[in-house]
Amino acid sequence: MTKIGIIQYPSSNCGYDTQKVLEEEIGVKADLIWYKEKDKVFEYDGLVLPGGFSYGDYLRAGAIAAHAPISKNIKRLAKEGKPILGICNGFQVLTELKLLPGALMTNKTPKFLCKHVNLRVESTDSFYTNKFEEGEVISLPIAHKEGNYYIREKNLFEIEKNNRIPFKYSGPDGEISSKTNPNGSTANIAATFDKTKNVLGMMPHPERASEEVLKNTDGKRILEGMVEEAQRT
Amino acid sequence: MLGFEEVNEVRVGKEINIKMEVESKEKAKEKIREMCERLLANPVIHEYEIEILN
Numbered sequence: 001m002t003k004i005g006i007i008q009y010p011s012s013n014c015g016y017d018t019q020k021v022l023e024e025e026i027g028v029k030a031d032l033i034w035y036k037e038k039d040k041v042f043e044y045d046g047l048v049l050p051g052g053f054s055y056g057d058y059l060r061a062g063a064i065a066a067h068a069p070i071s072k073n074i075k076r077l078a079k080e081g082k083p084i085l086g087i088c089n090g091f092q093v094l095t096e097l098k099l100l101p102g103a104l105m106t107n108k109t110p111k112f113l114c115k116h117v118n119l120r121v122e123s124t125d126s127f128y129t130n131k132f133e134e135g136e137v138i139s140l141p142i143a144h145k146e147g148n149y150y151i152r153e154k155n156l157f158e159i160e161k162n163n164r165i166p167f168k169y170s171g172p173d174g175e176i177s178s179k180t181n182p183n184g185s186t187a188n189i190a191a192t193f194d195k196t197k198n199v200l201g202m203m204p205h206p207e208r209a210s211e212e213v214l215k216n217t218d219g220k221r222i223l224e225g226m227v228e229e230a231q232r233t
Numbered sequence: 234m235l236g237f238e239e240v241n242e243v244r245v246g247k248e249i250n251i252k253m254e255v256e257s258k259e260k261a262k263e264k265i266r267e268m269c270e271r272l273l274a275n276p277v278i279h280e281y282e283i284e285i286l287n
Contacts, residue, residue: 060275067272096275103277150278 002231004030005044007074007090009065014051014087014207021210022048025220028227038070046083046230047074049090051143051205061104061146062092071097083127083229084199085222088144091191091201100192100201101159102151104144108184112145116216117182119190119204120170123163126197127229131221137174138167138218140204142182142190147203149185149192156186164193167202198229249273258285 004022006015015032022030030048033040041047055064065071071093078084078099086094094100107113116139121132132138151159159165168188171180181188183203191202206219251268255261265283274281 059272063272063275095277103275105278152277 002028002045002227003043004028004046004048004227004230005033005041006030006048006050007035007041007070008032008050009035009052009054009068009093011056012050012052012054012089014089014205015048018048018050018087018207021207021220021223022227025210026224026227028230033070035065035068035070038068038073041070041073041077044077044082045233046226047077047085048226049074049084049086049093050207051088051090054089054093057089057146060096062089062094062096065089065093066096075099078194078199081196081198082233083226085128085226086199086201087205087207088142088147088203091203092146094199094201099194099199101155102149102186102189102192104146104203105148105150105184106146107144107148107182110145112143113147113182114141114143115182116141117190117204118170118172118174118180119167120174120176121166122168123166123193125163126166126193126200127225128193128197128200128222129166129225131225135174137170137172139209139216140206140219141208142204143208144183144203147183147185149183149189149203151186151189151192159192160187162195164195164197165189165191166193166200167191167204200226261285 206222209216209219
């Protein structure tokens with residue numbers, strides 16, 4: 001039976017929301033994995049690194065979590081091709097783990113941002129995004145202070161060329177400019193894939209937009225895509 | 234700004250003070266450089282300098 005593991009570092013706080021959506025809305029078994037149970041990750045078909053403030057964001061968001069022993073095992077699973085999704089703080093951890101390129105800096109306006117944003121779908125060529133149309137504009141909530149994605153120019157060129165940017169911050173009609181950039185991210189980037197597209201990191205929260213009662217299920221399509229891949233492998 | 238007209242630019246950084254016991258200043262520098270690369274700094278976004286005080 002397919003099982004998704006949700007990593008709980010000290011102060012990860014979106015794990016239960018993610019578990020609820022995976023189990024009740026998508027219908028897959030999902031367990032929280034406490035960071036000390038480092039070998040438990042090998043029992044799972046896919047992993048989510050949820051949002052929160054792992055290790056209190058001390059030093060830098062995600063930096064200490066990337067050195068927790070469980071993270072070495074997450075890296076191993078990523079290399080084996082298992083689906084691994086990092087949401088918000090999870091994205092920060094994945095960049096610190098160097099599974100994803102770039103880094104997340106303090107927002108251009110150094111305030112905590114908590115709102116819905118429009119995102120333009122840039123790449124549908126992955127199991128996470130194959131339920132979207134290219135150029136489709138979706139809406140997801142963001143909630144972060146360190147979401148300003150930075151990547152060096154030569155690496156930006158590489159990820160652009162290889163379709164490794166699934167979502168960019170946009171306006172309601174898909175326009176992409178500094179006006180539709182909430183946090184100062186390079187090229188309005190809201191999410192990135194690793195080379196093989198089994199690892200996705202994203203600042204917006206798909207698990208907070210996955211239930212009919214919330215009037216927005218755009219995020220559910222991302223999680224469903226991930227679960228289908230986990231079921232296949 | 235507050236009358237300090239000579240100021241052109243201000244930058245705020247992070248300072249980490251480390252006390253350690255090693256055989257030489259060179260060794261201390263080497264160890265700290267490794268700490269910076271692995272954890273204390275993120276080479277994608279940070280520059281760092283190491284200063285040995287005594």
